[in-house]
Amino acid sequence: MRCQHHLSLLRTLALVLTLTAFPGPGPGAKAAAGSDATSSDPASRQLPAHPRLLLNADGVAELKQRIATQPWARQSWDELAKAAEKSLSSPIELPPRGGNWSHNYVCPTHGARLSRGRQLGPWQWEHICPVGPHTLQGDAAKATLDFDGNTIAEAHARLAQQIVNHGLVFQVTGDARHARQAREILLAYVKRYRSYPLHDNQGKTGHGGRVASQSLTEADWLITFTQGADLVWATLSEADRTAVAEQVLRPALQEVILPRRLGIHNIQCHHNSAIGLVGFLLGDNQLITRAIDDPANGYHQQMRQGVLSDGMWLEGSSGYHFFTIAGLWPLTEAAHNCGINLYGHPLQTMWDAPLSLAMPDFVLPNFNDSSTVPLVKQAEFYELAWARFQNPAYAPLLAQSDRRSRLAMLYGATNLPPAGQMEKSGSRNSPASGYAILQKGQGPAATWLCIKYGPHGGGHGHPDKNNFILYARGQVVAPDAGTHAYGSPLHHAWDQTTLAHNTLTANEESQTPATGKFIAFGTERDVDYATIEAGPIYSGVKFLRTVAMLNTNLVVFVDQIASDHSQTFDLVYHQMGTWEDLPTGETWTPPAKAGYKCFTGTTRRAVSLAGLTLQAKIAKDWPATLTIAGGEPTDIITGYGLLKTTADLVPMVMQRRQTQNTAFLWAISLDSSPVSLTGEPVADAAGTLLPQAEAVLVKINTSGEHWELLVNPQQKNVATRNSAGTAGHTTKVLSLP
Numbered sequence: 001m002r003c004q005h006h007l008s009l010l011r012t013l014a015l016v017l018t019l020t021a022f023p024g025p026g027p028g029a030k031a032a033a034g035s036d037a038t039s040s041d042p043a044s045r046q047l048p049a050h051p052r053l054l055l056n057a058d059g060v061a062e063l064k065q066r067i068a069t070q071p072w073a074r075q076s077w078d079e080l081a082k083a084a085e086k087s088l089s090s091p092i093e094l095p096p097r098g099g100n101w102s103h104n105y106v107c108p109t110h111g112a113r114l115s116r117g118r119q120l121g122p123w124q125w126e127h128i129c130p131v132g133p134h135t136l137q138g139d140a141a142k143a144t145l146d147f148d149g150n151t152i153a154e155a156h157a158r159l160a161q162q163i164v165n166h167g168l169v170f171q172v173t174g175d176a177r178h179a180r181q182a183r184e185i186l187l188a189y190v191k192r193y194r195s196y197p198l199h200d201n202q203g204k205t206g207h208g209g210r211v212a213s214q215s216l217t218e219a220d221w222l223i224t225f226t227q228g229a230d231l232v233w234a235t236l237s238e239a240d241r242t243a244v245a246e247q248v249l250r251p252a253l254q255e256v257i258l259p260r261r262l263g264i265h266n267i268q269c270h271h272n273s274a275i276g277l278v279g280f281l282l283g284d285n286q287l288i289t290r291a292i293d294d295p296a297n298g299y300h301q302q303m304r305q306g307v308l309s310d311g312m313w314l315e316g317s318s319g320y321h322f323f324t325i326a327g328l329w330p331l332t333e334a335a336h337n338c339g340i341n342l343y344g345h346p347l348q349t350m351w352d353a354p355l356s357l358a359m360p361d362f363v364l365p366n367f368n369d370s371s372t373v374p375l376v377k378q379a380e381f382y383e384l385a386w387a388r389f390q391n392p393a394y395a396p397l398l399a400q401s402d403r404r405s406r407l408a409m410l411y412g413a414t415n416l417p418p419a420g421q422m423e424k425s426g427s428r429n430s431p432a433s434g435y436a437i438l439q440k441g442q443g444p445a446a447t448w449l450c451i452k453y454g455p456h457g458g459g460h461g462h463p464d465k466n467n468f469i470l471y472a473r474g475q476v477v478a479p480d481a482g483t484h485a486y487g488s489p490l491h492h493a494w495d496q497t498t499l500a501h502n503t504l505t506a507n508e509e510s511q512t513p514a515t516g517k518f519i520a521f522g523t524e525r526d527v528d529y530a531t532i533e534a535g536p537i538y539s540g541v542k543f544l545r546t547v548a549m550l551n552t553n554l555v556v557f558v559d560q561i562a563s564d565h566s567q568t569f570d571l572v573y574h575q576m577g578t579w580e581d582l583p584t585g586e587t588w589t590p591p592a593k594a595g596y597k598c599f600t601g602t603t604r605r606a607v608s609l610a611g612l613t614l615q616a617k618i619a620k621d622w623p624a625t626l627t628i629a630g631g632e633p634t635d636i637i638t639g640y641g642l643l644k645t646t647a648d649l650v651p652m653v654m655q656r657r658q659t660q661n662t663a664f665l666w667a668i669s670l671d672s673s674p675v676s677l678t679g680e681p682v683a684d685a686a687g688t689l690l691p692q693a694e695a696v697l698v699k700i701n702t703s704g705e706h707w708e709l710l711v712n713p714q715q716k717n718v719a720t721r722n723s724a725g726t727a728g729h730t731t732k733v734l735s736l737p
Contacts, residue, residue, distance in 0.1 A: 045285055047338050051171060053230040053277055053330075054164070055410065056337040060171045063410060067172065070414055072403040077172075080409075084165040088177060092159075092184055094192050096123060099153020100146045101201040101213045103486035107131065108144065111490035112645040116151055124148050131647050143203030143213070144487055156211040159185055160224040167231025179235040186229055187240065190247040198255065210252070215260045216267045219274035222252045223330050226277040233281065249278045253287070261297055264306045265458075266313065266320050268297050269327035276331040280338055291331060292342070299331060303346040308455075311349030312357070312433035316457035319370035319483075322378050325350055329384060336388075343388045351385040354378075355393055356428065357435060359471045360446040362397070366482035367452050367469070369460035369495075380405030387411040393423070427528040427549075429521040430454075436521055436530040438549040447472040447552040447670065451545065453516030453532045463511035464501035465534035466545040470555065472670050477618055478502055478575050479643065479650065490598070494642050497595030498572075499654075504534070504543050504559065505570040508593055511537035519544065519713050520733035529734050531713045540564035544713045546734060553671040556700060558711045559664040562693045571655040571664050573626065574641050577618040579651050588637050599652060602639035607655075611677060612636055616651045627675040629665035631692075632657060663692035669702065676701040682710065685717040685729055697737075710735045 048056060055063060066073040105114050107129035117126030117135060127136045127147040138147035163185050166178040193210060200208030209218035229244060236244070253275060262268040272291040276299075279287025292299045306314050306324070313321040328350075332342040354375060358364050364373040379401035382394045395417050403412060429436045434454015440447050448471040452464065462481070470478035481500035484490040494500045498510040505511070514535035521530045527548050534543040546558040559571055585603035590596040605612075611630040617623045628636060634657050641652035655664055665679045680697045681689045695712040712718055713733050720728045720737045730737075 047280065047283055050233040051230045052337045053280060053334040054227040059337065064172055066409065066412065066414060073409050073412060076404045076409040080165055081169055084169045084178060087162055088181055092188050094159065094188050095152040095155045097152060098196045098199060098209060098211050099156055099213060100143060100149025101487065102150060102153065104144050105147060105150040106485045106488040108489065110646050111484055111488035113485060114147060123152060125151055131645050143201060153212055153217065156221055160221050160228060163228025164224055164231065167228045171231055179232045182228060182232045183236060183240065186244050190243045193248045194251055209256050215256050216270055218252060218256045219270045222274045223277055226281050230281050245282055253278055263296060264302060266315060266324040266327060269302055269324050272299050273327055273331040277334055280334045299342060307346045307350060308432040310430045310432040311353030313350065314455060315368065315460045316433060316454060317368040317370040317460050318364035318366060318373040320460055321354065322373060322381065325381055348389045351382060352391065352393065360448050361444045361474060365450055365469045366480050368457045368462050369483040371482050376400045380407040383408040383412045386413055392417060429518060429530065431518060434516060436518055436532060438528045438530060438547060440528065440549055440552045444474045447549065449547060449549060449555060451530055451532050451547060453518060453534065455515050456513040461513060462496060462501065463498045463513060464503050465511060465514055465516045465537050466532055466543060467501040467503040476576060478573065490642065493594050494598045499595030499599065500641065502573050505572065506538045506541055506567050508568065508591055508596060524734055525736045527736065531733050546711050546713060548709055548734065550707055554667060554669055554702060556667045556698065556709065558696065558698055560693045560713065562661045566658060566660045569657050569659065573653050575616050575624065575651045577616045577651060579638060580615045580617050580623060582614065582638055583612065598642050599639050602637055604635050604637045607634040607636055614638065614653060615672065623672040625669040625672045625675065626653065627667045627669065627677050628655060629677045629679055631679060632659065632662055661691050661693035663696050665698055667700065673703045683719045690716065690718065708737055710737055
């Protein structure tokens, strides 16, 4: 994942250095409990011998033991050693130029990710769009069409990784051929690195990166390059070391990475690792201190300000959460190998938090700029987390992995406890990151719904307060737009619009970035519910969403809107599958606006007083029913929204009202049972009927079951009457009279 936007969260704090001695990183060394600000005094810092970044001497010994005794480690090692041996016979050929931005590697017509086809010539290939399919060729003169530049970027990354591979083989086997090969790649970049022009993601020169088109990718390349150099550093002559430092390492920092000061941001975490690793390699205390203790950008500030109290990274994106971990661990591990403890409590919570946010199939939702994130594909990070924290909650995840990742080979425990069962989970709410989760059932077959209301997420946030994702029976039912490649036309035209999400749009304009808050969360007579206020998403508009999960097959929504003037409100829902037997409607033409332009196959009909039922088939033999209560004049517009490409369509329904204050009442029946849904007014203590935008009694009937939900998010003193006819009053947000 590569970043396009940047948070502006710089906040200068007084720097407090905790100068705490820490034991060496041998088998007996453990992170101090709760520590998040330990560092060595730069004036007295003494670094151990090389290697000391990816592994130290103890780590090399443990790796040898792991390879000798663990089949999973041996398999990974054999693959690495075989690839390294093969590359010994291949000439070292550096690309003729720096690479392009990975987010530009998309079809400009369909917005789909491309794949590389056959090679046409030196550093030139065909590129295949999966829609059609059809074939494209790159144009190096224009960054958005420089598809060959993406393959060139991969080549630079691969060469840096070869240095690491050869260095590891040398450390484990002592085979000097691999140290020499690593040296040759290092010196090849000594000759070429500074000749690569600085260029950015848009193809402009004079800034950006050299081997890459942005400082983030350059930092990742430099991290790997430096880790590899450290593994063979002791074999290099003093002249070679000086050349690598002065012609590659320091120029990469001074010309590409250090000028970019991004504050609290995932990119800065990658920058800090690059800065710190070069510092640890060269013994440059100034660089080490800058990476760890810089008062605006350093590691400690990333932990203090970037990690929310529940452990989630502040950008509100599952993908960027782990991308941030990927940027943090090279520095924390190098510091660990050099006697500095950065493995404190905030970092541990970053591994803990996703276990709670995950859907029942152990996949993280794709809110904001993110795809869905299967936790099993992040298991290699938990290999390192187990080695440093030994939290038993990680064991079930590691048991699902084949343990063939690089981090498992380097750090994996040989004495994992039995996996046991995953802890049972139910409905839960996390105000810090702003996710309210309703869940009924256990395991992959459970029904799970997550409402998003937390911080916007900076440049990676989407305008989608009170948006939700619904999962049931092993798959996502109501999806989120997630994100396309940032170079894709669909990213701005769809992903970053409110209409692409399951929430409210006003006057055909996307929401203003905002932070919502939960009003109530709990269980009432086995009905799990959450009431969330969206926050200041539109001037003069208050949007309260109450979601009640009645059982594993029925979810009810009460969306109450109060405005200071009449407006056009569009309430949107997206569902996997295909529409089935839609009620007759007339053709409706969407406005030529972002989001709406991607709403296709649209027809419109009105809701009768009795309400309206729509049905979509989620999968074969699995229909679901959407019930919309009657009442106020409402246009129901159905069609299709987008998923991955312009050809990947999902059912989408929009409830449109021109009004000032209103309540949308609707329900999703996952077993397609018919649902009767009505709303009735309620009175306050003085007997005055309240607008449904303030309080409403929702009556639900289905399959012989009956519920009455009194939804009262403003906690007014409203009149009630129970099934026995006894009158009373309540100020509860949700009650079942």
